[in-house]
Amino acid sequence: MFTKRFILKKIGQILLHIMFWCGVLLFYTYFFGVDSSDFNYILSFSSFLMPITIATTYVFIYKIIPNYLITKRYFQFGLYSLYAIIISTYLIVISVFYGLIYLSNFKYSNMAPISKSLLFVAVSVYLVVVLVSAFKLLKLNLKHTEETKKLETKILETQLKLKEQELNYLKMQIHPHFLFNTLNTMYGFALKKADETPEMILKLSNLLDYLLYQVDKPFVSINDEINHINDYIALEKLRFNDTLIINFETENILTDTQIAPMLLLPFVENSFKHGNLKNGVLMINIKLFYENKSMYFQIENTNNTKVFSKKGIGLENIKKRLDLLYKDQYTLNIKNKNELFAVNLKLNTI
Numbered sequence: 001m002f003t004k005r006f007i008l009k010k011i012g013q014i015l016l017h018i019m020f021w022c023g024v025l026l027f028y029t030y031f032f033g034v035d036s037s038d039f040n041y042i043l044s045f046s047s048f049l050m051p052i053t054i055a056t057t058y059v060f061i062y063k064i065i066p067n068y069l070i071t072k073r074y075f076q077f078g079l080y081s082l083y084a085i086i087i088s089t090y091l092i093v094i095s096v097f098y099g100l101i102y103l104s105n106f107k108y109s110n111m112a113p114i115s116k117s118l119l120f121v122a123v124s125v126y127l128v129v130v131l132v133s134a135f136k137l138l139k140l141n142l143k144h145t146e147e148t149k150k151l152e153t154k155i156l157e158t159q160l161k162l163k164e165q166e167l168n169y170l171k172m173q174i175h176p177h178f179l180f181n182t183l184n185t186m187y188g189f190a191l192k193k194a195d196e197t198p199e200m201i202l203k204l205s206n207l208l209d210y211l212l213y214q215v216d217k218p219f220v221s222i223n224d225e226i227n228h229i230n231d232y233i234a235l236e237k238l239r240f241n242d243t244l245i246i247n248f249e250t251e252n253i254l255t256d257t258q259i260a261p262m263l264l265l266p267f268v269e270n271s272f273k274h275g276n277l278k279n280g281v282l283m284i285n286i287k288l289f290y291e292n293k294s295m296y297f298q299i300e301n302t303n304n305t306k307v308f309s310k311k312g313i314g315l316e317n318i319k320k321r322l323d324l325l326y327k328d329q330y331t332l333n334i335k336n337k338n339e340l341f342a343v344n345l346k347l348n349t350i
Helices: 004-032 039-069 074-103 118-192 197-212 222-243 265-274 313-325
Strands: 244-251 282-291 294-302 330-337 340-347
Touching (some): 039 118, 074 118, 118 222, 222 265, 265 282, 265 294, 265 340
Antiparallel strands (some): 282 294, 330 340
C-alpha cells in the first residue's frame, strides 16, 4: 500500500523530470536555431529528437549503468552500450531525413544549417545522454559510499558492544576471587575473635566499594588503584602475620594518569593466591614507576616451580582485558624461574 509520503515523492520526481526535459527541449531549439529563422521547423525537429534522447538516456541510467557497470559486468556493459548507440544512431539518421523530407519538402536549402549535419545532431543527443549518465553514476557512487559508511558504523557498534560484554564478563569473573579470598581470611579472624577483625571489615568495605561501583567506570585515577592495592596488602598482612615479607614501592607517579579499574590489583591478588612459602616465608616485591611517559609494574613472589601452572582465570582474564583495552599499547612478560614468579608489565598510558 502506497503511503502519502511515497506518492508525494514520486510526483516530485516526475515533475523534476518534466522540468529537465523541457530544459533539454529549449536547448535543442536554441542549438538548432542558430542561423535559422524558421521557428516551426526548429521546434518540430527538436520535438522529434526528444523521444530518441529520452529513450536512450533512460536505457543507460536505469538499465545499462545500474545492471552492468555498477555490478562490474564490463563485457555486458560494453555490448549493450554498443547496441543502444547503434539503435539510437539509426533513429538520429531518421530524424535528419524527417527534417529533409517532411519539414523541408526535399529542399536541402530549407533545412536549419546545424540539422543538416548528422554529426552535430548526434553530438547534441549524446551530450545530454552523457551528462545525465554521469550525474546518475555520481549519485549511485554517493549512495554506495553512504551505505558503506552505515555498514561500517554498524560493524563498529557491534564490535564495541561485544567488547563491552566481554569486559563485563571478565570483571564478573575477577570479583569472586577477591571476595572469596578476603572473606575466607575474615572468617578465620572471626573464629579467633581477633582484635584485627574491625580493621579488616573497614578495609573490605573500601575494596567492596571499589569492586561494586568504581569498577564500572571506564577509567580511574592511578592513585585509586594504588590505594586499593594498599588496602588489599593490609588485609593479607593481617592474615599472614610473620610469614609475609612484602615491599610495595612507587616512584615518579603521574597522579593525573587514568587507567582501567582493577588492572593492577589482580596481579597482586594472584601473587598471594598462588605464591608459596619459602623457608616459612612468602616474599613479595612490588614496584610501580613511570619512565618516558610509560608505566612500569613489576611484581615477583616466591613460588614452587613443580606446582606452578600458567593456566587460571586470574592471569588469563588480565591478558584478555589488556588486549581489549590496551591493544598494541602494552607488553607483558611472565617468568617462573628459580622458584621465583615474576610479572613485568609496561603500559603506554599517555
